[in-house]
Amino acid sequence: MMLRGIHHAAVICGDYAVSKAFYVHTLGLRIVAEHYREARQSWKLDLALPDGGQIELFSFPDAPPRASWPEARGLRHLAFAVDDLDAACARLAGQGVALEPVRIDAYTGARFVFFSDPDGLPLELYETA
Structure with a gap:
């Protein structure tokens, strides 16, 4: 396979x-x-x-409802790749989406941020450029 x-x-x-x-x-x-x-x-x-x-x-x-906190077994989050994290964050924040603070991946050095959909599903933007 x-x-x-x-x-x-x-x-x-x-x-x-x-x-x-x-x-x-x-x-x-x-x-x-x-x-x-x-x-x-x-x-x-x-x-x-x-x-x-x-x-x-x-x-x-x-x-x-989905059990998110404390984190349960199963799919943890859905991550979307973006070229410009700052621009993507500004666009979401401008539409009223609450974002967690931007973090740095300790292994890759890439920047990422978490936010939630209307049902609390954890979503992530991960800067790939």
Whole structure:
């Protein structure tokens, strides 16, 4: 088996309209497809990442909140690569997104910052340029 990369990451949200606005307008992801699945009373929104990957945004009735603190087993966070961390932080802060302080990766020297989506999912911007 030869893995070539991550095709998509799936995110379950609490309020579909709020999360859709966040991922589309705040993060600037392009909508690939949007479907309402009547049998599951669930929206599925496919969003394109610039590198060809995707985020699938799902809504399910009565989905329980994600345990983030203290950190639980499982996926820790979703990180996005950016060329200019300062510009990306300024754009998010200008849209009211609360950012943690910028940190330096002790092993690579790269700068990164954490923030959350509307459901508290930890997201990261990681400067790659």
